[in-house]
Structures are given as structure tokens and as C-alpha cells.
Amino acid sequence: MIKYILLGFIKYGPMTGYEIKQNMEHSTAHFWHAHHSQIYTTLRKMEQEGLVSSQLQQQEGSPDRRVYSLLPAGRQILNEWLEHPQTEATPIKEDFLVRIFFSATRDPQEVIAEVRLHIKLHQEKIIIYQATQNHLENDLRCKKIVPDREIDFWLFTLDMGFRFEKMYIEWLTETLSRLQQM
Amino acid sequence: MIKYILLGFIKYGPMTGYEIKQNMEHSTAHFWHAHHSQIYTTLRKMEQEGLVSSQLQQQEGSPDRRVYSLLPAGRQILNEWLEHPQTEATPIKEDFLVRIFFSATRDPQEVIAEVRLHIKLHQEKIIIYQATQNHLENDLRCKKIVPDREIDFWLFTLDMGFRFEKMYIEWLTETLSRLQQM
DNA sequence: GGTCGCATGTAAGCTGTTACATGATTGA
DNA sequence: TCAATCATGTAACAGCTTACATGCGACC
Secondary structure: OHHHHHHHHHHOOOEEHHHHHHHHHOOOOOOOOOOHHHHHHHHHHHHHOOOEEEEEEOOOOOOOEEEEEEOHHHHHHHHHHHHOOOOOOOOOOOHHHHHHHOOOOOOHHHHHHHHHHHHHHHHHHHHHHHHHHHHHHHHHHHHOOOOHHHHHHHHHHHHHHHHHHHHHHHHHHHHHHHHHHO | OHHHHHHHHHHOOOEEHHHHHHHHHOOOOOOOOOOHHHHHHHHHHHHHOOOEEEEEEOOOOOOOEEEEEEOHHHHHHHHHHHHOOOOOOOOOOOHHHHHHHOOOOOOHHHHHHHHHHHHHHHHHHHHHHHHHHHHHHHHHHHHOOOOHHHHHHHHHHHHHHHHHHHHHHHHHHHHHHHHHHO
């Protein structure tokens, strides 16, 4: 999956691993994240596979930049991936639910405190997503850096981010009141 | 994480890897899944670490069963893990959103078809969760196999499963209509 | 003087997936 | 006869995290 994300970004134009990481933090963070170590190693592997090419750019004062460009083979496997629809729902892995699942024998007050903490954590996510939305709608769209249609699709995914956090907070709030009644 | 899930199940009573896998499919599947290969290898590793012990049970006709029991060290690290609250929201990795994010240049009809397919996939999830709910409320709770309080907590996580799928379908439906208007 | 941003990388280890492998019994 | 269920395992790989490592310039 990380491979297609990297190809997807480089398709917008030649890019360094560092820039991809920055872009991900301001666009895909609500549904996908990666450490810089994984991005750099995967880009190198993709270069060996002939999907992308790179060239070093020297800079005064700053460290050198390795700029990656999309090669035909890379464009092709990205397009092939997009053309074949995903036929199964993505399985969920939600650590917090594992904890709740096994929390029947815990101190009820500690469980309640943890649920309260997570309400706060998910409220903070919404604040972050609002900043992302502003950035997409005001900075990127107005400056015409990225085509409008791209931003529309990015906003679709952000919409899901908001809905997810809203749903999560509702569930936490309901669970909190049930725990208090027990 | 898989380690704590295995310990959590074995805490209910001695269990084989096969049984843990079955239990997971009827209880944690909506927020965590694991392949049998990972379960078996992790159980073996945990035995070497002194967290669980196992004994082979011979059976006529059927293959031998390796039954795992919780050791004090295993109970302790499970309790320690539960006592330390999770202080960050679980990051999401949602393949389908990656596809939507990079779908601006795809054939709109193919994107629409894929969104429709996912509405169906998530509706099917709800049907499965309803069967799980019946199993918990009617079979398990009435037969008094598992303490009522445990089932309450399991139902909390299942409630999240329903809410997630409902939210997902609402988002897909909204996205579908926006795509059709474009 | 300290931290932040720029910019890249390696290495070790853990987690997770896919495929291969066996073999008896039960029921359609 | 065919598939499913019971029951366990190994091996190869792919994916991901954490820590280590460098070094300049700008700003407070």
C-alpha cells in the first residue's frame, strides 16, 4: 500500500521523500501515516525496481535533496492498481477496543478515566482536521497549485475523518454513561 | 498487541490456539483479526518467555490439541498493560480511502461502481454483527458460560462496530451522490 | 547556547501475510 | 466423492517501528 501512496504523490510532480512525508502529514494523516525511515527505504527499493528514478540536487547551506520522478513502469502499476477495484472492506485494528473488550475485571474508575481521556483525544483530532480543511480549501485551492478536482477527492476522505471522529466521540460518551450506571 | 489478546482469552480458561481463533471470529473480528499462523507462533514464543504453559492432549480420531494455560508472569503483564491507560488515539489505516484520495483522474463511472460495491460490503458487515450480537445475548449470556459483566464489555465494542459501519455507509452514500453530481 | 527545521540514511527487531504441509472424520 | 471441520505447524517474505546517526543554518 505504501508503494502506491508514494507513486500517487510523485505523480503530482517530482518530489523528495521529505516532501512526501510533509504532504502526508497535511493530507493523508487521518487515514494513513508512515515514518520517514519507511518512506526512504521504500523509495530506494522502488528505484531498483524501475518504478521511479532519482537525482541528487545540491544546495548551499542545506543538505542535498534526492528528487524522485515517476517512470512509465511506476505510472503503469499505479494505474493498474487503481483500475482493479478493492473487493473487500478494509479490516479494522483498533487497540482501544481490545482494551475495552478485556476491561470487565478492571477498576471501573480507571476505565471511566481512560474513556474520558479518549473523548479528549478524539476532540483534538477534529481540531487538527479543521486546520487541514482550511489548508485545502483556502491555501491549496485558491493558489491553484493542485487541480480543483484533486482537492475535491481529498476533501471526500477528510469528510470521512470528521465523521469517524464524531462517531467515535458519540460512542465513547454513550459508553461512559453506561459505565457510570453499572 | 496480539500477545495481550491471546493472554486475555487464555485468562478465561485454558485454551488451544484453534479455540482462540474461533473465539476471535465470533467476538473481536470487528476490531481485530489474526491468522492462525500468527496465533500459533506467538503462543509458542510466549511459552518460551514463561507467560503461558502448554500441554498436549491426545484425542481419538482428531489431531492432538495443545492446550495453553496462563502462568503468573502472563497474568501480570496482562494486568500491567490494562492498568496503564492508552494515551494516544489508535492511528487509522484505511486502504479504501487511499484509493479515493488518488481517484480524481480515474474513470468516474468506475469510481462510482466501486463506491456502490463498498456500500454492499459494509451492509454485509452489519448482518454479520447482528448474528454476533444474537450469539452474545442469547447463547452466551443465557448459558452463563461467560460472566454477564464480560458480555456487557464485549457488547460495548460491538456497539462501536455497528456505529462504524453505519457511519461508513452514510459517508459512502453521500460521496456517491456528490460523485454523480460532478 | 539550545532548539527547530531541513534532509537523508542504516540497522535491528517485531508484526503480519501468504503459501505450503499433513491427515483423520463427518455430512451432503 | 467432495468439501468442510478439526488441529497444528513451518518458511519466506513483506510491512512497520524504534533507535541510532549526521550536520548546517536560523532564530530566540
